[in-house]
Amino acid sequence: xxxxxxxxxxxxxxxxxxxxxxxxxxxxxxxxxxxxxxxxxxxxxxxxxxxxxxxxxxxxxxxxxxxxxxxxxxxxxxxxxxxxxxxxxxxxxxxxxxxxxxxxxxxxxxxxxxxxxxxxxxxxxxxxxxxxxxxxxxxxxxxxxxxxxxxxxxxxxxxxxxxxxxxxxxxxxxxxxx
Amino acid sequence: xxxxxxxxxxxxxxxxxxxxxxxxxxxxxxxxxxxxxxxxxxxxxxxxxxxxxxxxxxxxxxxxxxxxxxxxxxxxxxxxxxxxxxxxxxxxxxxxxxxxxxxxxxxxxxxxxxxxxxxxxxxxxxxxxxxxxxxxxxxxxxxxxxxxxxxxxxxxxxxxxxxxxxxxxxxxxxxxxx
Numbered sequence: 001x002x003x004x005x006x007x008x009x010x011x012x013x014x015x016x017x018x019x020x021x022x023x024x025x026x027x028x029x030x031x032x033x034x035x036x037x038x039x040x041x042x043x044x045x046x047x048x049x050x051x052x053x054x055x056x057x058x059x060x061x062x063x064x065x066x067x068x069x070x071x072x073x074x075x076x077x078x079x080x081x082x083x084x085x086x087x088x089x090x091x092x093x094x095x096x097x098x099x100x101x102x103x104x105x106x107x108x109x110x111x112x113x114x115x116x117x118x119x120x121x122x123x124x125x126x127x128x129x130x131x132x133x134x135x136x137x138x139x140x141x142x143x144x145x146x147x148x149x150x151x152x153x154x155x156x157x158x159x160x161x162x163x164x165x166x167x168x169x170x171x172x173x174x175x176x177x178x
Numbered sequence: 179x180x181x182x183x184x185x186x187x188x189x190x191x192x193x194x195x196x197x198x199x200x201x202x203x204x205x206x207x208x209x210x211x212x213x214x215x216x217x218x219x220x221x222x223x224x225x226x227x228x229x230x231x232x233x234x235x236x237x238x239x240x241x242x243x244x245x246x247x248x249x250x251x252x253x254x255x256x257x258x259x260x261x262x263x264x265x266x267x268x269x270x271x272x273x274x275x276x277x278x279x280x281x282x283x284x285x286x287x288x289x290x291x292x293x294x295x296x297x298x299x300x301x302x303x304x305x306x307x308x309x310x311x312x313x314x315x316x317x318x319x320x321x322x323x324x325x326x327x328x329x330x331x332x333x334x335x336x337x338x339x340x341x342x343x344x345x346x347x348x349x350x351x352x353x354x355x356x
Contacts, residue, residue: 017336040217042312080351155343157335163350165333166349167335173340175265176265178339
């Protein structure tokens, strides 16, 4: 999927609606993918993202060691692979191979982008003080990529236990909010 | 709107999809409402929510002083009022009166529920260590309420600058994820 560089001050608009994301990391035993929904914007610019990665997950150890990851945003077409990545562990399988996802080299971090996702955010950990207590990492987005042809991405939003809300129509109201 | 008590272990399913919320607080000059999208689940049980409330907002001072708030979840029918609450400040107006929203007494906190919202989460601040640096509050949900008749709430999800994605259809996939 051909992607353009995406302006960092606009990144909040990608994560603020709360999509399920696929977090990629690259450890010494290869790259991994983790399905994740517990994230929030923390700051507009530079864009900071707060993200819970449980210490029960393989990705936790890699992220803690490498301090780098990529947040990839899938659309509904990838829903089965998203759930597949959530049901399995990178300790046992290579999720890229197993689910037929394509790693693409990032520009600022070792972790790969997922080619099939419509947007990808290259991140580094900038604050790990909340990791021990809450598994909560503060990430700075260093570089963002987006498929410019995707005008209305049908992102998926986890409602629990495999139920997902699929992004519906967009409305516009006169707002002074950023 | 008649609401039932909602089990705390299920609260994550309300916030995980990333809806815009209306955070209510009660200060010495009365109750206030703030439109907010920067929140994430932090823990399932007891449910912990991380929430950015900017120190530029009137609600910041009240939340910091009282350590209590309610997270109310609106649906698309309230979109204009949601934007209105985001465009105005509680320093100048009584938002409940101005936007015709109805405060209802909560059971565990002084901040009111918003009757017109389909779900409300009574919260207290349990960790303020990230407030100075990130305006980030860790809240514990003490009590949750939901309108049991609302099977497919059309929540709204902020895309930036007054554009909102409206919750679309729900899909279900075989998942082992909580």
